[in-house]
Structures are given as structure tokens and as C-alpha cells.
Amino acid sequence: MSRLKPYTAVVSARYRNLLQYRAAAFAGFVTQLFWGSIRLMILAAFYAAAEGPQPMNMVEVVAYVWLGQALLGMLPWNTDADFKEQVTSGAVAYDLLRPLDLYGYWYARTLAFRTATTTLRAVPMVVFAMLLLPAFGLAEWALPVPSVTGLIGFLAAITAAALLSTAITVLAHISMLWTLSGEGVDRILPSFVTILSGMIVPLPLFPDWMQPFLSWQPFRGLCDVPYRIYSGNIPIAEAANEIAFTLAWTLAIVWFGRFLLSRGVRRLVVQGG
């Protein structure tokens, strides 16, 4: 474990640092509350008008929506402003002064970036959706309490999702070595990440002909897998397979990121003069 120590130290320092942004977290909470309510109302309207059985029941949909709102920040939908600044100023070359594996160092920093702000927003959202809504008499719109197996499966799946999300974000960071600006990737990422992960519409509600494609693409591991394990829509017996699917994609993206970085470092170094 001591080989990992430098990297865990980086994660922990950056994580603690990012926990300072309480006002931004509160604003995020309010926004996500608003969007969560809208999404619930739209889906409820569809369900009211729908004929025949649906691939998810309404309780599962409510869980899917609230978990999505709570964990929105963990999606790889943006890049770290600090990192962007480092790339444009050229300071990024100085990361090479550390006796660290550069990919590992960036992964550690990005993991903290992906999870720290999410922690701040997720806790009040869960408190609100799981505890306060029933207290207001809106129990049917509340985040349901999971079964024990559902919770355990969910925790494993959401950890895998964090690793996957970080790998994708690091890839976006590495792309800046070529573009020198995060503008492009910051605009492209949200549109397909939010759709393909299930954040806009739960993936099972997409047309049948799209399902083969949707079930194999990596973004599914970010929302669809953990949220459906939570509600039991994916039975616990299948959870291990689904989590393995997420981790396999994570490894593939890490490998690709390392490959790209080894090429990018040569460019980085040229710019460093």
C-alpha cells in the first residue's frame, strides 16, 4: 500500500481543499432540486399516459431521478478549472518535477475533483429526498429506502462509477495537451454524457432498438447501473456482472489515457520552453 501513499495523499489534500466551497454546493443543491422536480413531473405524466407494462415501475423511476440529482457532479461532464489554468499557463510541465507517475498523479487529483463537490451536494439531497419529502406527506415522490443488498450493491457500483468517471475526466484533461483549451471538450462532454448515462431519461425507457447499443457503451456504468441496483431493478444476482462491466470499461479508458499521455508528454515538453 505504501507505493500508493503519494497518490492517496494527493487525493486527500485536494479533497479537503475542495470541501471549502459551501456556497457553490448550496447553489448546486437548489438547482438540482428544481431539475429533479421537473424530471419527476415529466416522467410521472408519461407514466400516467402510458399503456401496458413499463421496464421500470414508478418507485424505481423516482429512485433513479433523485440519485441522479444527488450525484450529478460525479458525472464526467466538465473539466477541472485549476487544471485548465495550468495547461494554458504552461505550469503543467512542472508536474513532471514530482517523482510521481504523471498519469497516477493526475488521476489522484481528478478523483478528488470528481468526488469532493459531489459529497457536499449529495448529502443534503439525500436528506431532503429520503427524509424530508415523506415528512411533508409526499412519500410517493420520496427516495425509497433501499434493501440491505440493494444498498451494498449500490455502494460497490457507485465506487466503480467514480473510478470510471475519473478515468473519463482524466482523458478530457489529457486532450487539452493538444487543444490547449478546455472549451471544446467542456461543451461536447455534457451532451452525450448526460444522455448516454441515463441522466436525462433512464436508459430502460429508451426504444427497444437502441437497447443493444445502450447496454454496451461505457457511460451506462455512471448512472444506470448503480441506480438500478439501488432500487432492485437490476437484481442483486446480476450486480457483480454489471459492476465488472463498469470496471472493465474503466481499465480500458485508463489504458487509453496512459497511451495518449505518453504521446502528449512529448508535446507538453515542447511547449514547455
Added chain:
Amino acid sequence: MSQIEVQNLAKVFRVAERRAGLAGAFRGLVDRRMRDVHALAGVDFDIERGELVGYIGPNGAGKSTTIKILAGILTPTGGTCTVDGLTPWRDRRRHAARIGVVFGQRTQLWWDLPVIESFELLQRVYRVPEALFATNRDRMVELLRLGPLLDTPVRQLSLGQRMRADLAAALLHGPKLLFLDEPTIGLDAAAKLAMRDFVRTLNREEGVTVVLTTHDMDDIEALCERIMVIGQGRILIDGGIDELRRRVGNERVLIVDFEEGGSLEVLARELDGAGLRDVRVTGKRARIAFDAGAIAPAALIARVTSRFGVHDLFVEHPPIEHTVADLYAEHGEGDA
């Protein structure tokens, strides 16, 4: 084996050139014109353990490029370089663990963290054992007077404080080789002096090899026994301060305080101009610049004291800025 061995080191940057005007801009879209910039055109030097070397040169001469290659963050286009037997850009991680680097222009501390937390993070990043870390940290805190600053976030430090913290940060893992790239830039007089004292102590007492780039010639005069001057990507001079001065002429300045206020005409007539370069008189003080090769300082002093009542006199070297500016001019470099 020397600690640092550099042979025929070359670095060529390819930069895209822009053509003038709108038509030029459109042509540039399909037909990019590239130009090679030779930042280093074959640099050779060796540095022994325990040396304190000043590395100077005008802006754009290749100083920083050299330092970046030695530090392992830049790959050269040609030549070889080993530091303690390692090639910096190939053995980057092992090399990085053994050296300390301070870039005066930017901090390597974490901007939002208190100084002490930055130090603790560095301890883990460099895998410094607890006992060694405590010793190094306490010594740095004492030498650099960091005690009151430890709990302050880096962004709230003044430039002088930040530089001290940066120096400490570069030395926590106990490197035996330190690269300082313009460490005194922007510092006030007191902070500069403190910085120089510290670097001297580090070099003399701990035997740390120091390679220092600077534009401040006082740094060089105060610290360095050896100077390397780079211009247009080549080493122009490698030697002591004396050698530097010899290369650009043997100028000395005789400063004389007369008992009676003298006049320029009388002085110039009496000294009949042999070997003199520039004579200025203000009140009772004369400043006589002369060529020590053409007239021996002792002879000039004898001549002055035999003809005038002299209250006090001394001979000094011209400021090294002039020496270096002359050298740059000789090689057609520099902005001045």
C-alpha cells in the same frame, strides 16, 4: 565522475511563423511556414559536487532551457547529459526524487493549502521518512524563519515569504543538488540578502551543489565562484569572476577624494590621458576609469598622489553588469 556532465547539448524548437496581413493568414491555414529556433546549439560543461555555479545570459539565451533539461522536464534534441549518472528526461522519476528545483517565477506549493500542509503533502509525494522529514523541516523553518508562516495559505504570503517557503519545499527531501531559476526576481533588498545567506549556508555547510540562474549580478558577485555565461545557445565564458572581467578588458576604477576641490581640466592635463577611459569629477571626488593593462594601478596612484593632495583613495572593479553587457554586445545579443 562529475556530478553533472553535459556534452554537446542541443535544443531546437519548431515554431510556426505567421505571415503578415489577411491574405497571409489565409495562406497560413494551408501552408504553415515553420522556423527552427536553436535555443541551445551545442552546450558543454561539467559541474562537480559542492560547486556553486552562476549561470547567466540575456533573455532568450537558453538559460531556462538548460535548467529545464537538467531538471528532466524538457527533452533535448541532441547531445547527452547525466546528473549523478542518470539521464534526467529518461530516468525522470528517480532523478526528480534526488534534486530540488525552485523557479522564481512560479510557486510549486499548493496555492490554497497552508504552508505546513504543503510540506506534509510533499513528504508523502517524495516518500520522506518521518524522522528525516522532521529534521529537515525544523532546520528549514529555523534557517528561513518560517515559523510564523506555517499556518498561512500560500496565496496570502508576500513574494519574499513565498520564495522562502518555496526554497524550504524544494529541500525537504534533502536533495544534494539544487537548481535555482531566478530565485531573487522581484524580491526586496532584505529578502535578497536573506536568500543569498541561505544559499551560501546550504552550499558551504551542507555541501549542496547549486546551479543558479539570475539577472541580478549582485547575486553572482555575492555567491558564485564559477560563472557560466550563455549567449545564442552557446557557452561564451566558463570560469571565475576574474576571468569574466579579463575577457572584456581589464577595466578598473580609481576613486579619489582630494583635499581641495579639483577641476576636470587640471586633472586630465596632469594625467595626460595614458590608459584613461573616463574621468568624472563631482566636488572633491574624482572617478577615474582606466585600463589596468595600459597603466598599472600602482603607477596611476603614484602619479595622482604626487601631484594632488589626496585625502583618500581606492580602486574598484566596475560593476559586473557593465562587464556582462559588454560581453553581450560583443556577441551581438541582448536587448540593451
